Every structure is written in C-alpha cells, then in structure tokens.
Amino acid sequence: DIVMTQSQKFMSTSVGDRVSVTCKASQNVGTNVAWYQQKPGQSPKALIYSASYRYSGVPDRFTGSGSGTDFTLTISNVQSEDLAEYFCQQYNSYPLTFGAGTKLELK
C-alpha cells in the first residue's frame, strides 16, 4: 500500500500568514493527489485535485503543488475560517490512502 505521510500533526499560524502543509508519498503517485479540509463534526471538503487543480468554489488562497512523491498545500493570507485539519490522499492506485492530517491552529 502507498503510505501518505504528513509529518506535522499540528501547525501554528496567524491570520494573514502564509502556511505550507506537506505530504510525502511512499512511492511515485504522479500528480494523483487530492487535498481535503475537515472541521470538527463535519465531512471532509475537497480543496485540490490532480495535485494542483483547485476544486470549484475553493478560494484562490489555497494552492497545491508537487508531483511524484512530494506534495504541498499552501494557504496564503490565512483566514480564521481556515483553522481546520487538512488531509492529503493518493488515488494513483488501490487501496486509496490518506495522510494522517495536519491541524492548523492559531499561534
């Protein structure tokens, strides 16, 4: 199985900052990576697919990058509503696998 590693369980930020969440795949997944945002008690929401394509309606302060094994979700000008948990997912091969998540918190 492909393991998706998000090495940072928590990240501290301030409103207006720029923050980067990283995800590393255990093998080459091309650009078959998606990113999701999840708030407590809610279902995940898609942000990015194909590593760098913003899903419909997602603010342009969310940017995805990377290919192969290393991927990054960057949030520019962090807003208070962005304080949530972020997961990466590979869909290059089954079983589909997710990262453990990175929680974005206020400093």
Next chain:
Amino acid sequence: QVQLVETGGGLVRPGNSLKLSCVTSGFTFSNYRMHWLRQPPGKRLEWIAVITVKSDNYGANYAESVKGRFTISRDDSKSSVYLQMNRLREEDTATYYCSRGGVRGAWFAYWGQGTLVTVSA
C-alpha cells in the same frame, strides 16, 4: 445539487451485522463509481470499498481490513449504494461516509454527512 445521505448506523455487538445505505441525488448515479470510506474517532480517513458501473460488471474492490466481511452493492434504479457489514469488530467503530468517484480519478468531491457505527459489547 449533488446530495448523498447515509443511514443505518448505530450500536452493534461484536460479531453482529449491519447494513448501511446511501441515497444520492443531483447526478446521473449509474454513470459513476461509488465508494465507502470511514473515519475512526480521532484517526485518519480510510477508504474501504468501491463499486464500478454496469459496463464494468459492477466490479468491487475492498481494503484488506474489510475484505471477506463487508460487501458493497448498488441499485441504479434507486440511485443508492449499500454496505453490508458482517462479523463486525470493535475496530470497525467509525463514521462511515459514501462518496462519488470523480470523472478524472478516485478523489472525492462529494461527501455525505456520515453515519456513526459503534461496535461494542
């Protein structure tokens, strides 16, 4: 708009069975692969099953953790997908989500609200 509504969760004893349902609307259900995923409390999301479309003979694929115990099925006439869960274990305790596969790959644009399954004696 696309909607997915899961039902059927609850408290169940280890070894028993439960069937989850997911009713969908807002898209041509028969054209899409459908998935079940789950999220144990405080843990990462886990993909558990996919069912393909009629032209692919409704083939199914499962995560090793549920293979042989869980069965995914669909009824295109009802725009619904199901998850039959047998021989449940405490580690199956999770919120279960159904989701629609994407046009360009198995990423998940649409999620239901989830249904909680608790397996406990």
